[in-house]
Amino acid sequence: LAIKGLFLLFLSGCYKNHLYVQQEWVDAHFLASCHVGSPDPRSSNPPEGQRLLLSWKFPSDLFEEKLTFLITVRFWDNSQEILLKPVEQRGVTAAFYFPNKGHEIDRRILTYKVEVWNERGDLVEEWKHHFWRELIELHGDSQRGSAP
Numbered sequence: 001l002a003i004k005g006l007f008l009l010f011l012s013g014c015y016k017n018h019l020y021v022q023q024e025w026v027d028a029h030f031l032a033s034c035h036v037g038s039p040d041p042r043s044s045n046p047p048e049g050q051r052l053l054l055s056w057k058f059p060s061d062l063f064e065e066k067l068t069f070l071i072t073v074r075f076w077d078n079s080q081e082i083l084l085k086p087v088e089q090r091g092v093t094a095a096f097y098f099p100n101k102g103h104e105i106d107r108r109i110l111t112y113k114v115e116v117w118n119e120r121g122d123l124v125e126e127w128k129h130h131f132w133r134e135l136i137e138l139h140g141d142s143q144r145g146s147a148p
Contacts, residue, residue: 057091
């Protein structure tokens, strides 16, 4: 009976996380034509890289706070990109593509952090990759990060 009560308490608890982030590889196998054998002009020069997929569903009261995503992506070549994207719909999925065509630099995703901020400047929600750590700058070196 105690376990059943705990289970019911767990199910009736508040659902806090309104954000889900996933990382995926993009290459020739990403094209549908690769699997069905249809002609595709992109197959001669297929995309290469990775994508971050963001999926969210914010409750109406939270969505009305005019939310913005702050997405920080750090790559294996020690560079990083910072993206700002206003949340224009309560719930949807978006993909952010990071190409890695050249072999002279390694722009595979090392780690990432996605923050959701409201218009008052409050952090509403956060999703961190399990390897995420804040960047430590030595001797005022600010060359590592670059905002778009």
